Amino acid sequence: MPKKLVLHFPPHLIDQPITYRLIKDFGLVVNILRARITPREWGRMVVELTEDGGRWQDAMDFLAEAGVGVEPLAREVLRHEERCIHCTACVAPCPTKALDVPDRYLMEVAFDQDRCIACEICQKVCPYQAMEILFD
Amino acid sequence: MAKTIQEINHKIKTGRAVVVTAEEILEVVKAKGPKQAAAQVDVVTTGTFAPMCSSGAYVNLGHAQPRMKMGGGRVTLNDVPVYAGFAAVDLFIGATAIPDDDPRNKVFPGAFPYGGGHVIEDLVAGKDLRLTAGAYGTDCYPRKALDTLTRLADMNEAVLFNMRNAYQNYNVAVNLSERVLYTYMGVLQPRLRNANYCTAGQLSPLLNDPLYRTIGVGTRIFLGGGVGYVVSQGTQHNPGVRRTERGLPRVGSGTLAVTGDLKRMSPRWLRGASFTGYGVTLTVGLGIPIPILDEEMLYYTSVSDADIVGPVVDYSEAYPHGKAEILAEVTVAELRSGEITLNGKKVATAGLSSYARAREVAQLLKDWIAAGEFLLDEPLDHLPGPESGYAFKPLTERPAASSGDRG
Ligand code: SF4
Ligand code: SF4
Numbered sequence: 001m002p003k004k005l006v007l008h009f010p011p012h013l014i015d016q017p018i019t020y021r022l023i024k025d026f027g028l029v030v031n032i033l034r035a036r037i038t039p040r041e042w043g044r045m046v047v048e049l050t051e052d053g054g055r056w057q058d059a060m061d062f063l064a065e066a067g068v069g070v071e072p073l074a075r076e077v078l079r080h081e082e083r084c085i086h087c088t089a090c091v092a093p094c095p096t097k098a099l100d101v102p103d104r105y106l107m108e109v110a111f112d113q114d115r116c117i118a119c120e121i122c123q124k125v126c127p128y129q130a131m132e133i134l135f136d
Numbered sequence: 137m138a139k140t141i142q143e144i145n146h147k148i149k150t151g152r153a154v155v156v157t158a159e160e161i162l163e164v165v166k167a168k169g170p171k172q173a174a175a176q177v178d179v180v181t182t183g184t185f186a187p188m189c190s191s192g193a194y195v196n197l198g199h200a201q202p203r204m205k206m207g208g209g210r211v212t213l214n215d216v217p218v219y220a221g222f223a224a225v226d227l228f229i230g231a232t233a234i235p236d237d238d239p240r241n242k243v244f245p246g247a248f249p250y251g252g253g254h255v256i257e258d259l260v261a262g263k264d265l266r267l268t269a270g271a272y273g274t275d276c277y278p279r280k281a282l283d284t285l286t287r288l289a290d291m292n293e294a295v296l297f298n299m300r301n302a303y304q305n306y307n308v309a310v311n312l313s314e315r316v317l318y319t320y321m322g323v324l325q326p327r328l329r330n331a332n333y334c335t336a337g338q339l340s341p342l343l344n345d346p347l348y349r350t351i352g353v354g355t356r357i358f359l360g361g362g363v364g365y366v367v368s369q370g371t372q373h374n375p376g377v378r379r380t381e382r383g384l385p386r387v388g389s390g391t392l393a394v395t396g397d398l399k400r401m402s403p404r405w406l407r408g409a410s411f412t413g414y415g416v417t418l419t420v421g422l423g424i425p426i427p428i429l430d431e432e433m434l435y436y437t438s439v440s441d442a443d444i445v446g447p448v449v450d451y452s453e454a455y456p457h458g459k460a461e462i463l464a465e466v467t468v469a470e471l472r473s474g475e476i477t478l479n480g481k482k483v484a485t486a487g488l489s490s491y492a493r494a495r496e497v498a499q500l501l502k503d504w505i506a507a508g509e510f511l512l513d514e515p516l517d518h519l520p521g522p523e524s525g526y527a528f529k530p531l532t533e534r535p536a537a538s539s540g541d542r543g
Contacts (some may be wrong), residue, residue: 085185085407085419086492089322091474092330092484104472107491125323127187127251127409127419128490 002050003107004056006076006118008069009043009135013036019047019067026062027054046073077118079111083130090122090131138430144178145511153178153234155505157498158339158426158437174434176255181506182344183358183423183497183512184336184487189320189411190300191231191418193201193256193398194238196292197267199225202285205277211269213255220269224277227286228297229255231418244343245318245413251420254408256296259288260360261403294398296406300370302422304390305446308466308476312482313452318413322488324451331448331476331483336494337441337468341424342390342443344437346383347522348375350427352515357394358423358501361405363510364396366424369519373526382439383522386465387447394422405497423497425505427512441469448478458530 009018014037022028022076029050037043041066047060063070090099098115099122100109147153154177157172161180165173197206203224211220211227215235219228233252240246246300258265262543269282288294309332317324322332337343345351355366370391378386405421428434447462454461463478471485504510520526 050155085490089332089488090486092332092486093323093325101474104474107472107487107495109510123246124412127322127411128407129410 001030002031002048002115004046004073004117006071006073007045007047007063008071009037009045010067011040011042013067014039014043014061016066016067017056018063019045021062022049022059026059028056028059029054034119048098073116073118077113077116078132078134080130082134083128084109084126085125085128085130089127090125093121093125095119095121139178139428141427141429141512141514144427147178148505148508148511151412151506151508153505155181155425155502156450157495157502158182158344158439159495159498159530160438161437162338165434167169170431170434171436172439174428174431177428177434179502180344180426180428180437181423181498181501182336182341182362182426183339183421183494183499183501184302184341185405185419185421185488185493186334186336187302187320187411187417187419188298188301189232189417191256191296191298191420191492192252193294193296194226195259195294195398197225197227197286198290198292200279200282202279203277204271204279204282205274206269206271209269209271212265213265214258214266215266216250216252216255218252223311223443227431229259231256232415234416237389237518240448246415247412248410248414250415251408251410251416253416256398256418257403257406257408259294260398260401260406262288269379277507289448295395296364296398296401297367297393297395298370298420299393300372300391301394301420302341302370302392302424302475303334303388305385305444306334306388307449307455308446308471309451309455309477310448310463311325311452312450317451318411319451320411320414321451323412323484328478328481328483331471331485332488333446333468333471333485335444335446335468336489336491337444337472338439339491339494339498341422342392343384343439343444344426344432345424346379346385346436346439348390349436350429350433350515351392351424352518354513354516355424356510356513357396358421358497359369359394359396359401360398360421361402362396362398362400364394364422367393367395369393369526373520375520375524376527377524379522380443380445382443384439384444385434386445387400387462421493421497423501424498425501425512426512440450441472442530444468446471489521508541
C-alpha cells in the first residue's frame with residue numbers, strides 16, 4: 001500500500017540526496033507529488049512511498065536520524081464542512097480530483113483526502129475559506 | 137383554466153395548494169403533460185445562492201449618551217469602513233468594503249480575508265462587532281468618539297438592501313491569455329483551462345419568469361433565509377437583449393433590487409465571500425415563488441438547463457476592455473456536466489453559484505408555502521420588459537473643466 005507523507009527538510013539538508021537514498025539504500029518506491037524547496041529555508045515535499053520489498057522501518061529511522069520530519073498527509077488538509085456551500089469552484093482547478101462532483105444531478109462536492117496532494121490550489125480558489133491546509 | 141393569485145392564496149391558506157420546485161415541475165410536466173400540469177400545480181418555487189457584490193445592509197444603532205452625529209464622520213464595524221452619510225446613527229454596510237489596512241493587491245493576488253460581506257454574515261449570526269466612530273461634534277450632538285461592541289439584537293432596524301440581485305443569466309468566464317487571472321468570476325487558468333459560470337440555471341428565479349409577468353414591484357420572496365420583497369428592477373437591468381424562442385435572454389439581462397428584515401435572516405443564507413485577487417462580496421440566498429396562473433406560466437417554469445444558453449467571454453481581453461465579444465454560446469446543461477467544448481478543446485467547468493443550495497432554497501420556500509406560512513402577491517407594478525426601451529448604458533467620460541475655468 002502506498003502511503004502519502006509530508007517530509008519537512010531542515011535548511012541544511014536541502015542539498016542532500018535524501019530521496020535518492022530512500023530508493024537506492026532502502027529500496028522504497030518514491031513518487032514525488034509536490035515539492036517546495038527554497039535555499040536556506042525549511043523544505044517541504046509531498047511524497048508517495050511504497051515499501052515494495054524495501055526496508056520501510058530502516059528508511060523511517062534514517063529520516064528521523066537525518067532530522068527530516070515525517071507526517072502523514074491526511075492530517076494536513078481539511079475541509080470545513082459547515083463552511084462549504086458546494087459551489088464547485090474548486091473542482092476544475094483541483095489537479096487530482098480530490099475535490100469532485102460524484103453526482104451531477106445532486107451537484108454536491110465531495111472531498112477525498114486520499115487523493116489530495118496538499119497542492120494548496122483550492123485554498124486560493126475557495127471563496128468561503130472552507131479548505132484549510134495545516135503546516136508543521 | 138386560468139387561476140388568479142387570490143385563488144392560489146386561498147388554496148395556500150386552506151392547505152390545498154400544490155407547490156413544486158422549478159426542478160420538480162420538469163418531472164410533473166413529463167408525467168402529466170403541460171395542460172394537466174398547469175391545472176394541477178399552483179406554485180413553482182425557484183432559488184439561487186450566489187455571490188452578489190451590490191449587496192448591503194442599513195442599520196440604525198440607537199443614540200449614544202451624550203449624543204453623537206456619525207453622519208459625515210467616519211465609522212467602522214470590525215475595522216471595515218461603513219457609509220455614514222445619513223442622519224446621526226444610520227449606517228450602510230456595503231458588501232465589498234474592506235479594512236483600510238488590508239494590503240489589497242499590493243502582494244498580488246490579495247487574499248481579502250474579511251470585509252463588508254463578512255460583517256453582514258457576523259451581524260446576522262448574532263456575533264459582537266466592534267463599532268468605532270469619529271465625528272466633528274455639534275451643539276446638539278457633542279460626542280466626538282466612540283469605541284464599543286454592538287450586535288444585531290442591540291440595533292433598532294437592520295435591513296438587507298441589495299440594489300442588484302438575481303441576475304437573469306450571466307457570462308461564462310474563460311481566460312485566453314498566458315497568465316492566471318484572479319477575477320470576480322474566480323480564478324481563471326491560462327490558455328482556456330477552465331470555464332467559470334454563475335447561474336442556478338433551471339432553478340434561477342428570473343429564468344422561470346423570463347418576461348417578468350408575475351415577478352414585479354412588491355413580490356414577496358425568500359431572502360437570506362427570511363422574508364423579503366422585490367423593490368423594483370435592480371441596477372443594470374437590461375431587458376432588451378437578444379432572447380431565445382422561449383424568451384430567455386442569451387446574455388446578462390434583468391436584475392432585481394430586493395430588501396428584507398435582517399433580523400429574521402440567517403447566516404446560512406448570507407455568507408461573506410473572499411475572491412483571491414479581487415475582493416470581498418456577499419453570497420445571498422434568494423428564492424421567488426411563481427404562480428402558475430395559466431399554461432403560459434407553466435411553459436415558462438418548465439424551462440430546463442438544456443434551454444438556457446450563456447455567453448462565453450474572455451476575461452483577459454474582452455471583459456476588462458468592455459468589448460462585446462462572445463467566443464461561443466453554451467447551455468447550462470453542458471456547464472453542469474463538468475466539461476464544455478470550446479474551439480475543439482475540452483474545458484473543465486466550475487461554478488460560483490451553488491446549485492445544491494439553490495435547490496435547498498426552492499425546497500424551503502416550497503415548504504413555507506405548503507405549510508400556509510407564505511402567501512403570494514400581485515405585483516404592484518411591472519418591471520420594465522423587453523419592449524420597454526429600458527437599457528443599460530456605459531459611462532460616457534467628459535473631461536471636467538479645470539478649476540481656473542469656472543470663473
Ligand atoms: S490541496 Fe486542494 S486542490 Fe490540491 S489536491 Fe488537495 S484538494 Fe485538490
Ligand atoms: S470552492 Fe469551497 S465552498 Fe465551493 S465547493 Fe469548493 S470547498 Fe466548497
